[in-house]
Amino acid sequence: MSQYSISKTRLFEGIWEGIVTAEKGVTDQPHLEPVFEEKPLDQLKLVEVGEGRWTLRIPIPAHILGDGVQTILIRDVMAQETLEVITIISGEAIAEDIRAEMDLLRAELDMLKRAFRRHCLESM
Incomplete structure (x- = not known):
């Protein structure tokens, strides 16, 4: 060690x-x-x-x-x-990784927005 x-x-x-x-x-x-x-x-x-x-x-x-x-x-x-x-x-590999990560973040944000809107409608 x-x-x-x-x-x-x-x-x-x-x-x-x-x-x-x-x-x-x-x-x-x-x-x-x-x-x-x-x-x-x-x-x-x-x-x-x-x-x-x-x-x-x-x-x-x-x-x-x-x-x-x-x-x-x-x-x-x-x-x-x-x-x-x-x-x-560096290079092209990173660009593809960032695009894939951004797509995943967008999908998760859309899911959270739908859940929040549903919650707001149900609690009224």
């Missing part, structure tokens, strides 16, 4: 950022590895900001961006455990 946890802070200008926190008493820098399609990504940057805390910056490579869902795993190399998952959804 890993002695570290990761909390995302933001994704800005193509760089994913987070805070790595060690369990109490652990001061060793973690050995982390971002992995995309079972291949390690380069340029991970880990900077200590306090005892047992580090900022983590991972540039998102342009070659992985495309239509659909892309997933990057951040793994603790020593514990062989995934600590965080970065999911990027």
Whole structure:
């Protein structure tokens, strides 16, 4: 089991950022590895900001961006455990998902409007 946890802070200008926190008493820098399609990504940057805390910056490579869902795993190399998952959804796949979700929301809203109107008529 890993002695570290990761909390995302933001994704800005193509760089994913987070805070790595060690369990109490652990001061060793973690050995982390971002992995995309079972291949390690380069340029991970880990900077200590306090005892047992580090900022983590991972540039998102342009070659992985495309239509659909892309997933990057951040793994603790020593514990062989995934600590965080970065999911990027883009292109046509997202447009279809949003349209389907909007259709579902419209249908549910129509159902609620009919039920509310029926309730108002019955209670008069």
